Amino acid sequence: MSEYWWGRSASEISEYVKNKEISPVEVVQSFLDRIQQVDTKIDAFTQIWSDYALQQARSLEEKIVKGKSPVGPLAGVPVSIKEVICTQRGFTTCASKILAGYRSPYDATVVERLLNADAILIGKVNMDEFAMGSSTENSSIKLTRNPWNLECVPGGSSGGSAASVSAEECVISLGSDTGGSVRQPASFCGCVGLKPTYGRVSRYGLVAFASSLDQIGPLSKNVMDSATTLSVIGGRDPRDTTSVDMPLPDYSERIRKNVDTISMRIGLPKEYFTEDLNEEVKELIMKAVRILEKQGAEIVEVSLPHTEFAVATYYIICTAEASANLARFDGVRYGFRHVDSKNIIEMYKCTRSEGFGPEVQRRILLGTYVLSSGYYDAYYLKAQKVRKLITQDFEEAFQKCDVIVGPTSPTPAFRFGEKTQNPLEMYLSDIYTISVNLSALPAISVPCGLTQSGLPVGLQFIGKHFDEEYLLTVAYLYEINRGQEFGNPPLE
Amino acid sequence: MEFESVIGMEVHVEINTRSKAFCSCSTNFHAPPNTQVCPVCLGMPGVLPVLNREFVNKAIAVGLALNCSIAKWSKMDRKNYFYPDLPKNYQISQYDLPLCYDGYMNIEVKGKTKRVRVLRAHLEEDTARNTHDLGGGYSGIDFNRSGVPLLEIVTYPDLRSSEEVFVFLTELKQLLEYLEVSDCNMEEGSLRAEANVSVREEGSDLLGVKTEIKNVASFSGVVKAIEYEVERQIQIIQSGGKVVQETRGWDPDRGITFSQRHKESAHDYRYFPEPDLVPLAVSEEWIQQVKQTMPELPQTRRKRFQEEYGLSLYDAHVLTSTKIMADYYEKTVQLGADPKQSANWIQVELQSVLAYENRSIENSPVTPEHIAQLISLVKDDVISGKIAKEVLRKVFKTGKSPEEIIKEEGLVQITDVEVIRAIVKRIVEKNPSQAEQYRSGKDKLFGFFVGLIMRETQGKANPKLVNDLLKEELNK
Numbered sequence: 001m002s003e004y005w006w007g008r009s010a011s012e013i014s015e016y017v018k019n020k021e022i023s024p025v026e027v028v029q030s031f032l033d034r035i036q037q038v039d040t041k042i043d044a045f046t047q048i049w050s051d052y053a054l055q056q057a058r059s060l061e062e063k064i065v066k067g068k069s070p071v072g073p074l075a076g077v078p079v080s081i082k083e084v085i086c087t088q089r090g091f092t093t094c095a096s097k098i099l100a101g102y103r104s105p106y107d108a109t110v111v112e113r114l115l116n117a118d119a120i121l122i123g124k125v126n127m128d129e130f131a132m133g134s135s136t137e138n139s140s141i142k143l144t145r146n147p148w149n150l151e152c153v154p155g156g157s158s159g160g161s162a163a164s165v166s167a168e169e170c171v172i173s174l175g176s177d178t179g180g181s182v183r184q185p186a187s188f189c190g191c192v193g194l195k196p197t198y199g200r201v202s203r204y205g206l207v208a209f210a211s212s213l214d215q216i217g218p219l220s221k222n223v224m225d226s227a228t229t230l231s232v233i234g235g236r237d238p239r240d241t242t243s244v245d246m247p248l249p250d251y252s253e254r255i256r257k258n259v260d261t262i263s264m265r266i267g268l269p270k271e272y273f274t275e276d277l278n279e280e281v282k283e284l285i286m287k288a289v290r291i292l293e294k295q296g297a298e299i300v301e302v303s304l305p306h307t308e309f310a311v312a313t314y315y316i317i318c319t320a321e322a323s324a325n326l327a328r329f330d331g332v333r334y335g336f337r338h339v340d341s342k343n344i345i346e347m348y349k350c351t352r353s354e355g356f357g358p359e360v361q362r363r364i365l366l367g368t369y370v371l372s373s374g375y376y377d378a379y380y381l382k383a384q385k386v387r388k389l390i391t392q393d394f395e396e397a398f399q400k401c402d403v404i405v406g407p408t409s410p411t412p413a414f415r416f417g418e419k420t421q422n423p424l425e426m427y428l429s430d431i432y433t434i435s436v437n438l439s440a441l442p443a444i445s446v447p448c449g450l451t452q453s454g455l456p457v458g459l460q461f462i463g464k465h466f467d468e469e470y471l472l473t474v475a476y477l478y479e480i481n482r483g484q485e486f487g488n489p490p491l492e
Numbered sequence: 493m494e495f496e497s498v499i500g501m502e503v504h505v506e507i508n509t510r511s512k513a514f515c516s517c518s519t520n521f522h523a524p525p526n527t528q529v530c531p532v533c534l535g536m537p538g539v540l541p542v543l544n545r546e547f548v549n550k551a552i553a554v555g556l557a558l559n560c561s562i563a564k565w566s567k568m569d570r571k572n573y574f575y576p577d578l579p580k581n582y583q584i585s586q587y588d589l590p591l592c593y594d595g596y597m598n599i600e601v602k603g604k605t606k607r608v609r610v611l612r613a614h615l616e617e618d619t620a621r622n623t624h625d626l627g628g629g630y631s632g633i634d635f636n637r638s639g640v641p642l643l644e645i646v647t648y649p650d651l652r653s654s655e656e657v658f659v660f661l662t663e664l665k666q667l668l669e670y671l672e673v674s675d676c677n678m679e680e681g682s683l684r685a686e687a688n689v690s691v692r693e694e695g696s697d698l699l700g701v702k703t704e705i706k707n708v709a710s711f712s713g714v715v716k717a718i719e720y721e722v723e724r725q726i727q728i729i730q731s732g733g734k735v736v737q738e739t740r741g742w743d744p745d746r747g748i749t750f751s752q753r754h755k756e757s758a759h760d761y762r763y764f765p766e767p768d769l770v771p772l773a774v775s776e777e778w779i780q781q782v783k784q785t786m787p788e789l790p791q792t793r794r795k796r797f798q799e800e801y802g803l804s805l806y807d808a809h810v811l812t813s814t815k816i817m818a819d820y821y822e823k824t825v826q827l828g829a830d831p832k833q834s835a836n837w838i839q840v841e842l843q844s845v846l847a848y849e850n851r852s853i854e855n856s857p858v859t860p861e862h863i864a865q866l867i868s869l870v871k872d873d874v875i876s877g878k879i880a881k882e883v884l885r886k887v888f889k890t891g892k893s894p895e896e897i898i899k900e901e902g903l904v905q906i907t908d909v910e911v912i913r914a915i916v917k918r919i920v921e922k923n924p925s926q927a928e929q930y931r932s933g934k935d936k937l938f939g940f941f942v943g944l945i946m947r948e949t950q951g952k953a954n955p956k957l958v959n960d961l962l963k964e965e966l967n968k
Contacts, residue, residue: 086538099537106531108538207537211767240540241770321767324570327581328535348574371572371762380764
């Protein structure tokens with residue numbers, strides 16, 4: 001192997017590949033070697049598609065040599081896919097025993113679009129079972145480790161996605177974000193994680209956790225690569241009627257065009273800077289705010305008064321939807337089935353008790369409870385009303401500012417087992433991210449430094465509905481002015 | 493104490509769109525099991541529903557025909573319950589905001605008009621079909637029906653007898669057939685009627701405890717089940733007992749209803765808004781578009797047939813019983829045939845031929861053009877009415893036009909006076925004794941001579957001329 005290609009950005013790789021300066025086969029082989037080298041430590045990958053990845057690379061090379069058809073914007077870029085996104089290739093297990101060995105008969109829309117953009121699917125990555133969790137400890141497959149500190153969790157639920165990008169085992173990963181599941185692990189692993197506006201990216205082929213909150217988003221080393229990926233995977237899909245028919249710009253081009261002339265009023269929500277926020281994290285966030293100020297941003301304080309109700313609201317709505325979404329895993333048609341049942345009811349009960357892990361069962365029970373006759377008004381209906389108030393908070397805040405900035409997570413990555421015994425504490429890990437899902441807004445986490453103990457911290461930018469262009473431009477502006485890179489995880 | 497029965501109906505109608513309610517699979521009913529399926533209607537992980545616009549169009553048409561208001565803003569909901577024929581273990585249905593609401597249908601019972609109020613008509617999806625007779629201890633599930641569009645029509649408890657229920661169901665079925673929105677086949681399950689039945693003291697405003705009768709495969713079955721159930725409830729009350737609220741099935745062999753599920757074990761369906769589908773917004777424009785595609789409805793058409801064509805109520809009823817029949821009739825009249833003659837020919841002669849051959853008017857080889865031609869041939873004395881009936885049978889068998897058949901078989905009526913006179917003369921001369929008896933008062937023998945003449949002419953002689961000339965000859 002002459003040169004390694006991991007560590008390069010997607011735009012670099014695709015440029016080299018398009019210009020025939022490097023063979024995509026060489027690129028892919030280099031990443032496969034990297035996975036071989038580091039994934040024994042990280043355990044991000046649940047499936048490594050070596051042969052398939054090389055085969056994709058060879059057909060891409062052929063296409064480029066022939067020079068007939070246009071080459072896509074992610075040409076030769078290795079991408080990993082979260083286990084919750086359906087691929088015809090391999091398995092789609094949602095990191096659950098109940099779907100162990102399950103093969104999807106179709107590709108998710110985002111997967112189709114990646115393939116059309118000539119991206120290379122290199123394998124699938126670990127997650128919390130059915131995307132329920134904040135540490136990837138709820139995976140039924142294995143634990144994934146934080147590349148910055150192997151004793152710490154990578155965050156979750158897209159922990160495998162974040163770890164695989166952070167450890168440079170791939171360039172881009174697709175995750176899903178229901179309450180922070182892309183942004184929080186990105187923050188923990190020191191990479192960029194984008195949660196697009198609800199409706200920007202098709203959910204067709206994303207195994208549903210909470211349909212009104214779920215959104216697929218990219219994780220990458222830098223803002224530009226997430227922007228490019230959003231241009232590839234976004235846009236209206238007739239198979240998802242909640243996806244929106246709005247113009248989808250070439251984000252990387254727009255960012256480059258806008259970055260020099262952008263004006264910024266940055267809102268700091270006072271409810272995000274309370275004693276719940278870790279001091280070190282707070283310092284790093286404020287340092288980032290000063291960098292933005294230096295770039296001409298006007299800093300204003302804003303208020304999101306209903307923030308304190310966000311966690312409760314979120315756990316009513318997401319569990320209610322999950323209780324219905326996960327009802328189909330019953331052992332009748334596919335997946336795990338308890339054998340030797342006496343009747344259908346026993347088969348259902350045993351299949352679901354043995355097939356689902358404890359956190360998933362907890363949420364199904366909660367969701368079933370809040371929808372029950374007599375409790376619906378007190379819980380689900382009330383939660384929907386509070387959801388509206390939380391959304392209005394943001395609308396009002398955006399009267400005063402163009403973008404909201406704050407921490408992605410109240411703490412840096414925590415140690416394995418630290419929060420598994422206390423689900424409530426685990427839920428609070430998403431306190432700054434879930435309001436964004438409840439309000440359907442776009443947001444991005446960008447690394448803003450390391451703690452004393454060498455753990456990354458993420459800075460969250462929250463934008464207006466469908467204005468990813470502005471959001472990404474501000475994030476990019478911050479990224480290029482962040483100053484000295486804090487380097488790569490100490491894996492060697 | 494006199495009792496009256498109080499009955500409300502819930503009717504499930506399979507809407508005959510080409511594709512299913514939420515995916516593009518075919519709704520073809522007769523395909524081999526599990527061939528009309530895709531990840532969406534199988535409830536595979538990751539799939540999303542997409543509402544079929546044609547389904548909504550047809551549901552709006554039914555709503556308008558039932559005088560319902562159409563919701564400008566409605567939504568789909570999830571109805572949660574576990575059953576193997578329900579692949580997602582929830583059914584996409586409508587809960588608190590149905591597409592159609594507050595309608596009514598007028599029915600005629602014993603010469604009186606009765607208004608049956610419609611509470612709602614809402615969109616939902618059908619389930620798969622379980623079979624338990626596969627052997628080997630296995631049950632099978634056929635998902636071809638999974639996701640087929642259903643419209644559930646719910647009435648107020650306005651019906652007071654099984655007869656009213658029968659008329660209501662018949663009128664409703666006719667309406668649905670006119671709108672061409674459903675096959676309305678109860679045996680195949682494309683129309684399913686459930687009755688909520690209770691009894692109370694006559695004249696009371698209170699509602700008694702109701703039972704719900706499900707899974708009846710025909711209108712007559714519904715009628716019988718209601719009659720049985722009303723009697724059963726009255727007997728319980730008269731003997732001092734209390735009716736239990738429950739779901740009851742119908743056993744057509746034994747002619748009884750039987751308990752299926754008590755209220756205590758009733759499901760909590762945990763309805764909540766379907767987050768995978770955006771709310772359904774129906775504009776006034778959309779409603780108008782549907783209105784324009786709607787045909788004239790049976791009750792209006794019946795009235796018009798009486799006024800425009802001078803038909804009796806009975807004839808109008810029969811001729812509008814199906815849209816195909818009514819269209820057939822109007823086409824015949826439009827071709828210039830006399831309206832009353834047309835009514836007679838279609839209702840009596842054509843129907844008897846069709847019934848004899850076990851065919852329906854839909855695939856009748858006899859066209860309105862054929863009927864109109866026959867009527868005009870009789871009117872112009874080209875053939876007799878009796879011959880015309882024979883010709884009709886031949887048209888049915890060969891598909892040839894009446895004119896062709898008449899020409900080929902030489903069936904044109906003999907109207908030449910001299911030709912008929914010669915035959916009459918010959919027949920009378922050949923039968924002198926009968927002629928003598930007739931003249932001495934045995935009038936009945938007139939028919940004997942007519943018969944001989946008709947046999948001689950193979951029925952082609954103009955009957956009126958035969959009558960006149962025979963009388964003349966015999967009275968000489």
